[in-house]
Amino acid sequence: MVTRAQGGRIVIQDVSRTFEDRGSQVVALGNVNLDIEPGEFISLIGPSGCGKSTLLRLVTGLDRPSSGEIRLDGEVVRDSHYSRGLVFQDPTLFPWKSIWGNVATGLEARGVLKERKGEVDKFLELVGLKGFERAYPHQLSGGMAQRAALARALVNHPKVLLLDEPLGALDAFTRMNLQDEILRIWQERRTTMIFVTHDIDEAVYLSDRVVIMTPRPAKIKEIVKIDLPRPRARNGGTFFEYRSRILESLQLAPEAVQPEYIV
């Protein structure tokens, strides 16, 4: 039904990002190295302020690294491009567009909407929003808005889909539903996924690999490969083993979550 993504290998090489703040330098990200296979599902987990969002912004090209480089299928990422979709933590739907219009944005912006109108309906159906085409964002629930944002990012058939805590604000029930929907979409499309979360269960349930990050210095601490067959049970014995391993790793991280200031 939906074509599979081609390629999507991400190589993050010695990437760091420092921000100037009134003369002092904030290291948001220090020397990160990560290779991501095409079609892989990666979760980023780590305390607040450790640079997860910063890393996603660098991968989309909304921001550039202070040093190092990021390649997608061999090409250095410089600017944002529709092949790297981003779903923000806040759905950020355009309030002046209907749900249909929101999902169609990517095609409209690229000037291919006329030929591909059907795609919009297809993705609306995929995220279970059929029948809400003409609604406006303020008429949707939080979970529906998040699903619309997901469809909006998917409609461009990105090779890479970056999700910044997309389920953070939802209740447990909606959240699990959406997790399964994301998995279903990913299995259908084989898009490379980078998924930021604060929820360890969510990371174990969804990912091929869980990347644990630490602040001070903001970098990758450990990468845990989740070797569980899918579909996964949320309460199996091995599931809990992975869970406690990540928990341990996170607890070993320094408690302070403030960024490091180098004077």
Next chain:
Amino acid sequence: MLRTMELTRPVKLSAAPGGRTALSAASVAVILLPAALLALALTAHEVLPNKQPVLHSAQYGYLLIVLFGAYALWAIFAFASEGAFRRLRTQAPITALIIGIVGVWELLTLKLDSLPLPYFPSPVKIADALIDDREKLLICTLYSLRLLFLGYLIGAFFGLVTGLLMGWYKQFQYWINPFLRFIGPIPATAWIPVVLLVFPSSFTASLFLIALGTWFPVAVMTWSGIAGVNKSFFEVAKTLGASERYLVFKVAFPAAFPLVFIGLFMGLGTSFVTLVVAEMLGVKAGLGFYITWAQGWAEYYKVYAALLIMAVLFSTIMTLLFKARDRVLIWQKGLIKW
């Protein structure tokens, strides 16, 4: 459905045995009130002798009869549908008040001659002006409309362009901002002496003034609207493949539209002021000109006639602007209704 209506409306509707809705005596009385007042006004108009000279007393009587007929028709239609009935029920008291005011006004002037002439003419006298001077008034109205529309459209266009450029390009804002700040706040009408000298005709001069007065609020509101657009909207659009053109016209502009509309609204108000003042001082046509001219002959009833036309005209234009906004801004919650 019926129950919620009873909770939110003072109208009492209860299901009659036949399944049709029966009405309470109170709402029937309220609905009959305007009709009764119209009948009363008509009787007073026909029976009491005129104490002031008027030309079209009979026609004024016909007008009241037509109004009575129109109201009766409205009421008949209202009994056919629930929505129309509720509308009529809410509109009836204010309609009655207006009829009452006009009736009392006629009594005080035409019938009792208790207000000084020529400053306070009767409604019948104003009808005289509307009937006898209709050609002149029509031409003046068309002149005013032409000037208003051209001036407003030019001003709004340049205001939008200026605001858009200022909101989008830092450079542009740097160069234009001082001019906007110093020239903008001067009321456009204050330029009249200068502008009448510089421009080849009073028409082009007024056009310029109306455009200037409209330009300022539209430019300021568009600028602040665009500058204040949530940066995340741009980032989302960029990750979806948006070009700069798309960012400006399909993201920044619609996001800023609620403020842009306030600019357009303020600009329209200013353009009315500028239009009338310009016509009173320089232009030899239009409703403003008609008012000064009638005042020169101390024909105040003509002044009132022109004011009445202005009221209808300007309020209609304002309504159209708000209607257009409602169309564009259906996505916004809690809009002020006009």
